[in-house]
Amino acid sequence: MPSLFSRMTSLLLLMACGAALAALIGHTGVWPGIAVGALAWLVWDNWRARAFADWLHRIKDDPDTPPPRIDSLRREFSERIQRLLRKQGRETEELENRLHNLQSVLQASPNGVIILDEQECIEWCNRMACEHFGLDSRRDISQRITHLLRDPALTKCLAARDFEEAITLESPISTASRPLRLEVWLLPYEQGRLFMLSRDITAIEQAEAMRRDFIANVSHEIRTPLTVLAGFVETLQTLPLNDAERADMLHRMAQQAERMKNLVADLLTLSRLEDRAPPGMSEWIPVRSLLERIDTDARALAAHLAGQDTPKHELIFEGMDTSDEIAGSSSELQSAFFNLVNNAIRYTPPGGIVAIRWQIQTNGGARFSVRDSGPGIAPEHIPRLTERFYRVDSNRSRASGGTGLGLSIVKHVLQRHDAKLEIESTPLRGSCFTVTFPAERIRSG
Amino acid sequence: MNEKHLSSQFDSDLNSVCSQLMKMGGLVETQIQRAIKSLANFSVSEINDVLDSETLVDQMEMEIDRAITAVVARRQPAARDLRLLLAISKITSNLERAGDEAYKMGKRVKSLVESGETRQMPIGDLRVASDLAANLIHRALDAFARLDVTAAISIYKEDDLIDREFKGFTRKLITYMMEDPHTISSSLDLLFIAKAIERIGDHAKNISEFIIYIVHGMDVRHSKLKGIEAIVQSE
Numbered sequence: 001m002p003s004l005f006s007r008m009t010s011l012l013l014l015m016a017c018g019a020a021l022a023a024l025i026g027h028t029g030v031w032p033g034i035a036v037g038a039l040a041w042l043v044w045d046n047w048r049a050r051a052f053a054d055w056l057h058r059i060k061d062d063p064d065t066p067p068p069r070i071d072s073l074r075r076e077f078s079e080r081i082q083r084l085l086r087k088q089g090r091e092t093e094e095l096e097n098r099l100h101n102l103q104s105v106l107q108a109s110p111n112g113v114i115i116l117d118e119q120e121c122i123e124w125c126n127r128m129a130c131e132h133f134g135l136d137s138r139r140d141i142s143q144r145i146t147h148l149l150r151d152p153a154l155t156k157c158l159a160a161r162d163f164e165e166a167i168t169l170e171s172p173i174s175t176a177s178r179p180l181r182l183e184v185w186l187l188p189y190e191q192g193r194l195f196m197l198s199r200d201i202t203a204i205e206q207a208e209a210m211r212r213d214f215i216a217n218v219s220h221e222i223r224t225p226l227t228v229l230a231g232f233v234e235t236l237q238t239l240p241l242n243d244a245e246r247a248d249m250l251h252r253m254a255q256q257a258e259r260m261k262n263l264v265a266d267l268l269t270l271s272r273l274e275d276r277a278p279p280g281m282s283e284w285i286p287v288r289s290l291l292e293r294i295d296t297d298a299r300a301l302a303a304h305l306a307g308q309d310t311p312k313h314e315l316i317f318e319g320m321d322t323s324d325e326i327a328g329s330s331s332e333l334q335s336a337f338f339n340l341v342n343n344a345i346r347y348t349p350p351g352g353i354v355a356i357r358w359q360i361q362t363n364g365g366a367r368f369s370v371r372d373s374g375p376g377i378a379p380e381h382i383p384r385l386t387e388r389f390y391r392v393d394s395n396r397s398r399a400s401g402g403t404g405l406g407l408s409i410v411k412h413v414l415q416r417h418d419a420k421l422e423i424e425s426t427p428l429r430g431s432c433f434t435v436t437f438p439a440e441r442i443r444s445g
Numbered sequence: 446m447n448e449k450h451l452s453s454q455f456d457s458d459l460n461s462v463c464s465q466l467m468k469m470g471g472l473v474e475t476q477i478q479r480a481i482k483s484l485a486n487f488s489v490s491e492i493n494d495v496l497d498s499e500t501l502v503d504q505m506e507m508e509i510d511r512a513i514t515a516v517v518a519r520r521q522p523a524a525r526d527l528r529l530l531l532a533i534s535k536i537t538s539n540l541e542r543a544g545d546e547a548y549k550m551g552k553r554v555k556s557l558v559e560s561g562e563t564r565q566m567p568i569g570d571l572r573v574a575s576d577l578a579a580n581l582i583h584r585a586l587d588a589f590a591r592l593d594v595t596a597a598i599s600i601y602k603e604d605d606l607i608d609r610e611f612k613g614f615t616r617k618l619i620t621y622m623m624e625d626p627h628t629i630s631s632s633l634d635l636l637f638i639a640k641a642i643e644r645i646g647d648h649a650k651n652i653s654e655f656i657i658y659i660v661h662g663m664d665v666r667h668s669k670l671k672g673i674e675a676i677v678q679s680e
Contacts (some may be wrong), residue, residue: 119460139591140591143590143591144460144463144464144467144590146464146467146468146471147463147464147467147590148587148590150467150468150470150471150474150586151471151475152468152471152472152475155468155471170478172583172587175576176485176572176576
C-alpha cells in the first residue's frame with residue numbers, strides 16, 4: 001500500500017501546487033488550478049508509463065536491463081516481472097540442458113536412432129544412423145525417410161503401418177567389398193510418430209553363416225571316410241577274396257579310420273584351445289629343445305615320404321644353437337611349429353627345399369619362419385587359409401592326409417601366445433610362413 | 446519441394462507423387478541389385494524375383510502417370526511445380542526402362558546358367574561395371590530426393606566410366622570368341638548383359654539431367670558436360 005500512497009501524495013501535491021498557484025494569481029478561484037495540477041500529473045504519469053512500456057519491450061531480449069527511474073508501484077511491478085523472467089530463463093536453460101543430455105545419450109547409442117514425425121520425415125538422427133544409412137544429419141532433416149531409404153521391405157512396412165517385426169535390409173551404402181546388413185526396428189509413439197532403431201548385424205550374419213558352414217564341413221569330412229569304410233566292409237562281407245586282396249582292403253580301411261581319428265583329434269584340439277585360458281608367462285621353454293624335436297620329426301617325415309627313386313627333401317635349419325627361451329605352452333607351440341613344417345614338406349614336391357629359421361629381432365621379439373620351394377599359393381586364397389576346412393585344392397590336400405584344420409590350430413595357438421602369422425607366397429616360386437613373437441614372450445640367454 | 450503452397454492439398458498431392466516415384470525407384474534398385482547378385486552367383490532363385498517384380502514396376506509407372514495427369518488437370522501447376530511433374534513423368538519412364546534392363550539381364554543370366562558354360566567366362570569385369578551402374582541409379586535417386594545438383598553433375602561424369610568399361614569388355618569378348626568358337630553363344634549372352642548394364646548407367650544419367658531441369662529450369666539433354674557446369678555455376 002505504501003506505493004499507492006506515494007502516488008496519491010504526488011497527485012495531491014500537484015493539485016495543491018495548482019491550487020496555490022491559482023490562489024497566488026488570484027482572480028479565478030482554486031478549482032481551475034486544481035484541474036491544471038491534476039492534468040499535469042496525468043501527463044507526467046503517462047510519460048512514466050511510456051518509459052515503463054519501453055522497458056518492458058527491451059526486457060524481452062535482455063532480462064537484466066535496469067528498470068527506468070520510476071515510482072514505487074511500477075518498481076514493484078518491474079521487480080516481479082524480472083524475477084519471473086529470470087525464473088523462466090533458468091527453467092528454459094534447464095530444459096535445454098536436459099534435452100541436450102538426452103540427445104547426447106542417443107548420440108552415444110551404438111544403435112542408429114532416427115526420430116520421424118507424423119509425415120515420416122526425419123526430425124532428428126544420431127551419428128550412427130548417419131553412418132548406417134549414409135545420411136547427412138544437417139541436409140537430410142525434414143526429408144521423408146522413404147525418399148532416402150527406398151528398400152521395398154521398409155516402404156511396405158511403413159505403408160501398412162505394420163511395426164510388429166524387425167526388418168532386415170541391406171544398407172544403401174553397402175558395397176560388395178564392405179557389406180553392411182542392418183536390422184531395423186520401427187517403434188510408434190504418440191500420435192503416429194515413429195522411433196527408428198537400426199543395428200549392424202553384418203558380423204552376426206557372417207558368424208551364423210560360418211557356423212552353418214562349419215557343421216556342414218564337419219559332417220562332410222566325417223561322412224566321406226565312413227562311406228568308404230562301409231563300402232569295404234560290405235565287399236568283405238559279400239565277396240570271397242584271397243589273402244592278398246583282403247590285406248590290401250584292410251590296409252585301406254585302416255587308412256580311412258586313421259583319417260577319421262586325426263580329424264576328431266584335431267577338432268578336440270581346437271575346442272580345447274578355445275576353452276582353456278591362454279598360457280601364462282610363468283613357464284619358460286628353451287627354444288632349442290623345441291627346434292630339435294621338430295628337426296627329428298621333420299627328418300622322419302621326409303624319409304617316410306621319399307620313395308626308392310624319388311629324392312629326399314632338403315631340410316635346412318638355421319639358428320638351431322640358440323639359448324633363447326619362450327614363454328608359453330610347450331606342447332601347443334610344438335604342435336603349431338610342426339604343423340607349419342609338416343605343411344611345407346607335404347606340399348613341396350620331392351627334392352624341394354624347406355628352410356626353417358629361428359631369429360631374434362632388433363626389437364627383442366623373435367621370428368620363426370618356414371620357407372619352401374613348393375608350388376606357392378594364389379593371392380586370393382591367402383586371407384582364407386586359416387579358416388577351418390578351407391582347402392586350396394581339395395583333392396590334393398586330402399590325398400596328402402590333411403584334415404583341413406592344421407592352420408586353424410596354428411592360428412589359435414599363436415593367438416594364445418600373442419604371436420602373429422604372416423603368409424607370403426608367389427605361385428610357382430614357393431611360400432614363406434612367418435611367426436612373429438612379441439618381445440615380452442622372449443628371453444634371450 | 447520445401448516452399449509451401451497456399452493450398453496444402455496441392456503440397457500433399459505433389460508429395461505423394463514424389464513418394465510414389467521413390468517407391469518405384471526402390472523397387473527398380475532392388476531389381477537391379479538382384480540381377481547383379483544372380484550374375485555373380487549364378488543363382489536362379491534371385492532371377493525369378495527379378496522377373497516377378499517387372500509387372501509391379503510397370504503398374505507403378507502407369508499409376509504415377511495417372512496421378513501426374515490428375516494433379517496437372519486439377520491444379521494447373523506453373524514454374525517449378527510444372528517442371529517437377531514433367532520431370533517425374535520422364536524419370537518414371539527412365540526407371541521403368543532401367544527395370545526392363547535388369548529384367549533382360551536376369552533372362553540372359555538364366556540362359557547362361559541353363560547352358561552350363563559359366564565358369565570360364567570373364568564375369569569379374571562385369572561385376573565392376575554392374576556395381577557402378579547400380580550405384581549410379583542409387584545416387585541419382587538420392588540426388589532427386591535432395592534436389593542436389595552437384596551430385597547430379599557427378600553422376601553425369603561417372604557414366605563415362607561405365608561406357609569405357611563396356612568398350613573394354615566388348616574387346617575382351619571378341620578375343621574369347623576368336624580363340625574358341627564354343628564360347629560364342631555364352632559370349633553373346635554376356636554381351637547383352639553388358640549392354641543392359643551400360644543402358645542402366647545411361648538411364649541414371651538421364652535422371653540426373655532432369656534434376657538439373659527441375660532446379661535450374663534448363664534442358665541440358667544433348668549438351669556437353671563443360672557447358673552444363675558453366676551454366677549451373679553462372680546461376
